[in-house]
Amino acid sequence: MTGGAAESPSGSTRPVEGPTRSTRPVEGPVGLAIRRRRMTRAFAPEPLDPELVTRLLDNARRAPSAGNCQAAGFVLLDTPELVGRYWDTTLPVERREGFRWHQLLDAPVLAIVTTEPGRYPARYGEPDKVATGRDTADRWPVPYWWVDAGAVAQNLLLLAVEEGLGACLFGPFDHEPALKEEFGVESSRRLVATIALGHRLDEGSPEEPGRSAGRPRRPLTEVVIRPTSGPTRSPAD
Numbered sequence: 001m002t003g004g005a006a007e008s009p010s011g012s013t014r015p016v017e018g019p020t021r022s023t024r025p026v027e028g029p030v031g032l033a034i035r036r037r038r039m040t041r042a043f044a045p046e047p048l049d050p051e052l053v054t055r056l057l058d059n060a061r062r063a064p065s066a067g068n069c070q071a072a073g074f075v076l077l078d079t080p081e082l083v084g085r086y087w088d089t090t091l092p093v094e095r096r097e098g099f100r101w102h103q104l105l106d107a108p109v110l111a112i113v114t115t116e117p118g119r120y121p122a123r124y125g126e127p128d129k130v131a132t133g134r135d136t137a138d139r140w141p142v143p144y145w146w147v148d149a150g151a152v153a154q155n156l157l158l159l160a161v162e163e164g165l166g167a168c169l170f171g172p173f174d175h176e177p178a179l180k181e182e183f184g185v186e187s188s189r190r191l192v193a194t195i196a197l198g199h200r201l202d203e204g205s206p207e208e209p210g211r212s213a214g215r216p217r218r219p220l221t222e223v224v225i226r227p228t229s230g231p232t233r234s235p236a237d
């Protein structure tokens, strides 16, 4: 194992013990699933067993959440008609020719991960939490409703690996209002991310890599910082 150096915010460097490149996967199914997971952008159109989809969503939602709010959910699009309406809303037919990942549209299931921000201040207004003072949304420096939905999304991506399925997470970005309208989603829900699920197209079918695929993994020494003991600010700060 090699050591490295990290730059502290104040500019001083200090040694960081441990690996700078890549470690072995943590042993066991979770570690392996994390290492194996990659976004799939080319799907076979064959449908998924509805019971499997239900199981995936039920297991994925078992994620931590602030105050056990459990505010994350899904809009499940699991028929060709519903999936077709998603794509008609976000990628109209006339724009499809220029789209690089045609076989992403073949995924038989789209699960839109949602969150309900209003549940957090409501929960933190309950007797056991009210003393925290977090009973209004502006008292949450980190909006944990996004964080908690992210944990559910990652659970679903990893469960897909475990089931031998392909999955791709992408953002609805500016299409959120149109999608909410199209699918009659309550105004209290926000659409966080769409996860396409299905069988990966056969090995050997060339899959267009994502635009970001070539970016190298950042060195661990940049990602993990170990604060030096004592204050690092100079007296002039």
Ligand SMILES: Cc1cc2nc3c(=O)[nH]c(=O)nc-3n(C[C@H](O)[C@H](O)[C@H](O)COP(=O)(O)O)c2cc1C
Pocket (backbone or CB within 6 Å): 037, 038, 039, 169, 170, 171, 193, 210, 211, 212, 213
């Ligand atoms: C919040 C979020 C939004 C993303 N949006 C897109 C997207 O719009 N289109 C796309 O092809 N990939 C999208 N991705 C996938 C990333 O490009 C991908 O995760 C990253 O390049 C690392 O590749 P890997 O997940 O295969 O390891 C998104 C990922 C996240 C987490």
